[in-house]
Amino acid sequence: MRISREKLHWLYEVMYRIRRFEETMLEQTFRGNAMGVTHPSDGQEAVPTGICAHLTEKDWIGSTHRGHGHCIAKGLDTKAMMAEIMGRYTGQCKGKGGSMHIADFSKGMLGANAIVGASVPLAVGAALTAKYRGNEDESIGVAFFGDGATSQGVVHESMNLAAIWKLPVIFACENNQYAEATPAWYAVSTDDISARADSYGIPGVQVDGMDVFAVYEAAGQAVERARAGDGPTLLELKTYRYHGHFHADDPKKYRKSDEEEEYAERDCLQHFEKVVTEQKAMTAEQLKQIRDEIEQEMQDAVDFALNSPMPPMEELYSDVYVEYSNSLVGLR
Amino acid sequence: MTTAEATPTKTVLSEPGVLVPGPGYDVPGMDVRYRDAFNQTLRDELNHDPDVFIMGEDISGGFDRDTLEPLDAWGGPFAATKGLVQDFGPERIRDAPISEAGFVGAAVGAALTGLRPVVDLMYFDFVTVAYDQLLSNAAKSRYMFGGQTKVPLTLFARSGGGTGHAAQHSESFYSMLAHIPGLKVVVPSDPYTVRGLLAAAIRDDDPVFLVNDKKLINMTGFCPEESFTIPLGKGRYLRHGSDITLVGMSYTSVVCKQAADQLAEEGIDAEVVDMLSLSPFDEDIIVESVMKTNRVVIVDEDTPRASMASEFAAVIADKAFDYLDAPVKRVTGPHTPVPYNKGLETAFMPQPEDVVGTVKTMLGV
Numbered sequence: 231m232r233i234s235r236e237k238l239h240w241l242y243e244v245m246y247r248i249r250r251f252e253e254t255m256l257e258q259t260f261r262g263n264a265m266g267v268t269h270p271s272d273g274q275e276a277v278p279t280g281i282c283a284h285l286t287e288k289d290w291i292g293s294t295h296r297g298h299g300h301c302i303a304k305g306l307d308t309k310a311m312m313a314e315i316m317g318r319y320t321g322q323c324k325g326k327g328g329s330m331h332i333a334d335f336s337k338g339m340l341g342a343n344a345i346v347g348a349s350v351p352l353a354v355g356a357a358l359t360a361k362y363r364g365n366e367d368e369s370i371g372v373a374f375f376g377d378g379a380t381s382q383g384v385v386h387e388s389m390n391l392a393a394i395w396k397l398p399v400i401f402a403c404e405n406n407q408y409a410e411a412t413p414a415w416y417a418v419s420t421d422d423i424s425a426r427a428d429s430y431g432i433p434g435v436q437v438d439g440m441d442v443f444a445v446y447e448a449a450g451q452a453v454e455r456a457r458a459g460d461g462p463t464l465l466e467l468k469t470y471r472y473h474g475h476f477h478a479d480d481p482k483k484y485r486k487s488d489e490e491e492e493y494a495e496r497d498c499l500q501h502f503e504k505v506v507t508e509q510k511a512m513t514a515e516q517l518k519q520i521r522d523e524i525e526q527e528m529q530d531a532v533d534f535a536l537n538s539p540m541p542p543m544e545e546l547y548s549d550v551y552v553e554y555s556n557s558l559v560g561l562r
Numbered sequence: 563m564t565t566a567e568a569t570p571t572k573t574v575l576s577e578p579g580v581l582v583p584g585p586g587y588d589v590p591g592m593d594v595r596y597r598d599a600f601n602q603t604l605r606d607e608l609n610h611d612p613d614v615f616i617m618g619e620d621i622s623g624g625f626d627r628d629t630l631e632p633l634d635a636w637g638g639p640f641a642a643t644k645g646l647v648q649d650f651g652p653e654r655i656r657d658a659p660i661s662e663a664g665f666v667g668a669a670v671g672a673a674l675t676g677l678r679p680v681v682d683l684m685y686f687d688f689v690t691v692a693y694d695q696l697l698s699n700a701a702k703s704r705y706m707f708g709g710q711t712k713v714p715l716t717l718f719a720r721s722g723g724g725t726g727h728a729a730q731h732s733e734s735f736y737s738m739l740a741h742i743p744g745l746k747v748v749v750p751s752d753p754y755t756v757r758g759l760l761a762a763a764i765r766d767d768d769p770v771f772l773v774n775d776k777k778l779i780n781m782t783g784f785c786p787e788e789s790f791t792i793p794l795g796k797g798r799y800l801r802h803g804s805d806i807t808l809v810g811m812s813y814t815s816v817v818c819k820q821a822a823d824q825l826a827e828e829g830i831d832a833e834v835v836d837m838l839s840l841s842p843f844d845e846d847i848i849v850e851s852v853m854k855t856n857r858v859v860i861v862d863e864d865t866p867r868a869s870m871a872s873e874f875a876a877v878i879a880d881k882a883f884d885y886l887d888a889p890v891k892r893v894t895g896p897h898t899p900v901p902y903n904k905g906l907e908t909a910f911m912p913q914p915e916d917v918v919g920t921v922k923t924m925l926g927v
């Protein structure tokens with residue numbers, strides 16, 4: 231597999247941006263600046279990065295409660311994301327959605343979703359639009375979902391639909407091996423989720439989700455297949471979240487430290503750094519420069535969010551409908 | 563004969579219109595947290611009847627990779643079921659995958675065949691994932707099969723705004739449940755009522771949904787030591803008064819009580835009715851109170867259209883029309899989803915000040 235220098239730069243930049251965004255937003259959450267719960271995705275950066283590396287703004291992704299990484303990999307602005315988490319008017323959704331509902335339709339991002347499994351059919355629907363319109367842009371849909379979500383009926387219905395209609399969609403199962411405190415070995419009937427693809431007659435591939443190169447390669451094939459009109463692929467990306475399920479959750483209560491250490495050793499950023507410097511594709515200085523720039527970006531995002539206004543009270547009533555003839559105001 | 567019939571428990575509040583037992587109520591008890599009263603009731607009912615078992619996501623939470631033993635790392639959302647798995651084991655405290663339609667349907671099947679399942683649906687919003695099982699199976703089986711069977715199923719979930727959980731985790735759509743013939747709905751408002759209503763729900767032979775407003779979960783209040791049940795379908799008075807009736811349900815009963823306290827300082831004597839059950843609901847207590855005060859405000863955190871507030875208003879219009887000195891007023895959430903931003907979220911939820919303002923407008927003061 232050959233990856234251009236430009237693309238390598240992009241992969242590292244995006245993974246590091248996700249890492250630092252999660253760490254920064256957690257810090258802000260603990261300072262009381264986020265308005266609700268936040269679900270950090272650090273540890274899993276290679277998955278959205280390796281997949282979205284193949285996408286353009288004409289492609290659509292569906293996301294989850296753990297959606298910041300998907301947003302960043304799809305090119306969303308970290309200022310508007312941070313502002314959304316802080317409930318500000320300048321946020322991606324005017325402060326009305328929060329961490330679990332960040333969306334940017336101009337970037338092909340169908341929204342983070344707080345109902346487990348619920349965004350999967352949305353990506354299928356986006357693929358349906360593409361096919362319906364003759365797919366001149368060759369645009370595709372990608373559904374991100376967790377190991378826990380594979381227990382939802384709607385996820386299976388979505389895969390069957392996409393298979394029978396040969397829709398250009400990728401099912402990207404981020405198997406971080408836990409759903410809240412519940413291990414996948416308890417809740418999922420197989421230790422090979424990708425094998426379930428067989429029952430829908432579509433390809434299924436298990437991928438090391440800690441290795442961005444492996445993700446990039448597997449996703450490349452699935453994307454090519456989808457764009458060529460050959461239908462959906464199920465990718466199971468084995469990964470790990472470094473933090474708890476949400477900001478205040480202590481994962482030590484249900485995960486063993488040897489497991490946590492094993493994954494820390496396979497960290498996607500460190501692995502990337504090792505490979506590119508060994509192969510002399512990027513220098514340590516180049517990598518550091520990217521990190522420094524992102525450090526500044528995070529500082530700017532926090533400053534921007536903290537200095538942004540709250541939404542005005544009228545926003546409570548806006549955006550419910552396009553048009554509606556009754557008052558929406560609560561009875562008082 | 564089931565064990566439920568074999569062991570009588572004390573029934574309190576059997577008469578509509580009994581003033582709330584609280585501190586000073588003459589049974590032994592003490593101040594406990596709502597969540598602890600809830601947990602204790604589950605414990606009592608598991609002890610009481612071996613056919614009772616609980617299902618839900620992370621209700622124990624986590625399993626040891628090597629021993630396969632449950633870890634009880636979460637003990638359920640808001641620790642509702644904490645500690646139960648140690649005493650009752652993973653067969654009876656059964657962690658479920660994220661398959662709400664599947665395990666609610668399985669609970670209905672278990673109930674149809676003799677068990678008494680209790681299901682934790684975590685957030686109230688997730689009801690809709692399992693709604694078909696609730697509506698088409700749980701609620702209708704007895705009727706459409708001509709009374710051959712019964713569905714002794716209990717479900718519970720956490721509702722309401724106030725925690726920044728945003729649009730998909732903050733619903734209070736009580737009326738979507740109360741609308742279903744065959745399903746009962748209860749809405750406790752303090753540790754005392756959650757204890758009595760949860761026990762009654764589990765012992766009831768029909769499907770019952772108990773809704774916990776998140777804002778109640780850490781609240782502390784009086785609770786009798788001994789196990790007891792509160793009859794389904796009965797409301798209670800939280801305060802007697804003569805100028806106006808405030809009708810609350812779940813957390814809005816707390817809001818009504820706070821509003822009544824503020825009104826008292828201004829010389830307005832409000833009566834507070836806490837509905838406790840939404841299906842069946844206590845028509846008599848509302849009508850009785852309105853006949854006395856001649857004015858009524860119904861306070862509901864749900865969105866206003868086709869809501870419980872609308873339903874109560876319709877009953878009052880029907881049964882107490884001649885006693886009304888002013889139009890029936892409702893204080894509700896707006897006809898919108900629940901916003902994330904704290905200021906907007908606070909504005910969404912009925913506040914005591916909103917109730918006070920409405921009362922003063924009605925009384926022209």
Ligand SMILES: Cc1ncc(C[n+]2csc(CCOP(=O)(O)OP(=O)(O)O)c2C)c(N)n1
Pocket residue numbers: 294295296344345346347375376377378379380406407408409410475619660662684688691
């Ligand atoms: C329908 C529904 N049920 C339950 C929940 C509560 N919940 C939120 S995240 C989660 C675990 C999801 O696990 P997984 O799909 O593996 O994603 P991860 O959190 O690991 O990224 C659960 C049970 C929910 N949000 N929606």
Ligand SMILES: [Mg+2]
Pocket residue numbers: 376377378404405406407408409410
């Ligand atoms: Mg997971």
